[in-house]
Amino acid sequence: MIETFDPEYLSSTLEQYTSPDTLKQIQENCYAKTVSWRWASDNMSRIEPFRAERYNVKRLWLKEGAKPKPGDLRHGLDAEGRIQVVENYWLNDKRKETPYSTCYLIHGEGYSDEMQVTNADSQVRYLRRFCFEAGQLLRSHIKHARGLVAESNYSYTSDRLATETSLNWDRGEVTAYTQRTYEYNEWGELDKIIQQYLNQDGTVYEKIASIVEYERPRKKESIGQLARQIAPMLHDKILETIDQAAPPGTFYCLLLCYCEEEFSAGWPPFLLLGSMQERERIMDSSNPEWYLLWSPDEMRNREHNIELPLKDELLERKCALHCRQMDQNDDYRSGKKILQKVVKKLNKYDWSELIDVTPDFIVAAVDNTGEKNPRDEIKSAVSRSRFRLLEKQGLLS
Numbered sequence: 001m002i003e004t005f006d007p008e009y010l011s012s013t014l015e016q017y018t019s020p021d022t023l024k025q026i027q028e029n030c031y032a033k034t035v036s037w038r039w040a041s042d043n044m045s046r047i048e049p050f051r052a053e054r055y056n057v058k059r060l061w062l063k064e065g066a067k068p069k070p071g072d073l074r075h076g077l078d079a080e081g082r083i084q085v086v087e088n089y090w091l092n093d094k095r096k097e098t099p100y101s102t103c104y105l106i107h108g109e110g111y112s113d114e115m116q117v118t119n120a121d122s123q124v125r126y127l128r129r130f131c132f133e134a135g136q137l138l139r140s141h142i143k144h145a146r147g148l149v150a151e152s153n154y155s156y157t158s159d160r161l162a163t164e165t166s167l168n169w170d171r172g173e174v175t176a177y178t179q180r181t182y183e184y185n186e187w188g189e190l191d192k193i194i195q196q197y198l199n200q201d202g203t204v205y206e207k208i209a210s211i212v213e214y215e216r217p218r219k220k221e222s223i224g225q226l227a228r229q230i231a232p233m234l235h236d237k238i239l240e241t242i243d244q245a246a247p248p249g250t251f252y253c254l255l256l257c258y259c260e261e262e263f264s265a266g267w268p269p270f271l272l273l274g275s276m277q278e279r280e281r282i283m284d285s286s287n288p289e290w291y292l293l294w295s296p297d298e299m300r301n302r303e304h305n306i307e308l309p310l311k312d313e314l315l316e317r318k319c320a321l322h323c324r325q326m327d328q329n330d331d332y333r334s335g336k337k338i339l340q341k342v343v344k345k346l347n348k349y350d351w352s353e354l355i356d357v358t359p360d361f362i363v364a365a366v367d368n369t370g371e372k373n374p375r376d377e378i379k380s381a382v383s384r385s386r387f388r389l390l391e392k393q394g395l396l397s
Helices: 011-017 018-034 051-055 223-245 276-283 313-329 333-346 374-381 383-394
Strands: 036-042 071-078 084-087 099-108 111-118 124-133 136-144 147-158 158-168 173-184 189-195 211-215 250-258 271-277 304-310 356-367
Touching: 011 018, 011 124, 018 099, 018 111, 051 189, 051 211, 158 313, 189 356, 211 313, 223 250, 223 271, 223 304, 223 313, 223 333, 250 276, 250 333, 271 276, 313 333, 333 356, 333 374, 356 374, 356 383, 374 383
Parallel strands: 250 356
Antiparallel strands: 036 071, 071 084, 084 099, 099 111, 111 124, 124 136, 136 147, 147 158, 158 173, 173 189, 189 211, 250 271, 271 304
């Protein structure tokens, strides 16, 4: 079965598109066909089945006049409503005056191509092709300029997507051979997406467990109900993880690191133990920067600090379901309330039973991306007396 895939399928087309004259002509043609513009929360030219469920992304057209947010994309549509251009104005969440990169769409008989170009140097980053028959997606191909290639074949049962078989290459070498199975409930709604790795003969590779990429939330698992399940699970898993790790050294803090920019990227959070040895190094410097004591991105690169993931299949599944429902509402207060509840409870725990800690040891939930001021997050997590003690020692300012 693996022999039916072709890593060179797009090579000649990519070579043709990247010639300066052809690239310029494609760009001019796409803009010439564009008659209207719309913003959207995702690249709406991407028509992979169940893209929103698989990648946990929102696929919504913005209302006319709505202010675009980081990650939103500007779409140019032709007179028939087909997308011709997709512009990305964002770089590190800051909007640029002109698009940082642009996708150009080439629509042909039985296929559509998407080519992404970085505008600063006019370099083609990748070419993607969707192949159709009678309006049904049969194959998708992508070839990156740096050598990564992927192909996916789709099969259907009674017009429902049943399986997606994919092969990935890196500079000609096979790196992954996988199959996604799509399951439906009695009403025909998508119920579950399961990914499995395959052997070269197409049989399941048993050494890697199946991955549930999507599972439809059950009625009994509302945001509130999931939150009530997750809070005690998270609390107990943190204690269990620290106990099992038995990290050496003395620690001044335990940080529960979440992601303000993309909550799903840090849910459940990862743990970071701040080493007293590292705190002394920072505070003994000629110009101590207190922020470095509470910044996960800075702390995790220091050898004496300890980073620990929370590995628990049930907790991860509950958090994924919880996050999908928060995504639908674009409201992540439920997750943050869980973190606040858990850290307040953990701050009452006698940590000396598990690890060596300083007298001013604290637990706090801190944004890993730096969007939130850690001082404010610590203030909401600890008692007034503990907060004043940290301030007095110059650890918060």
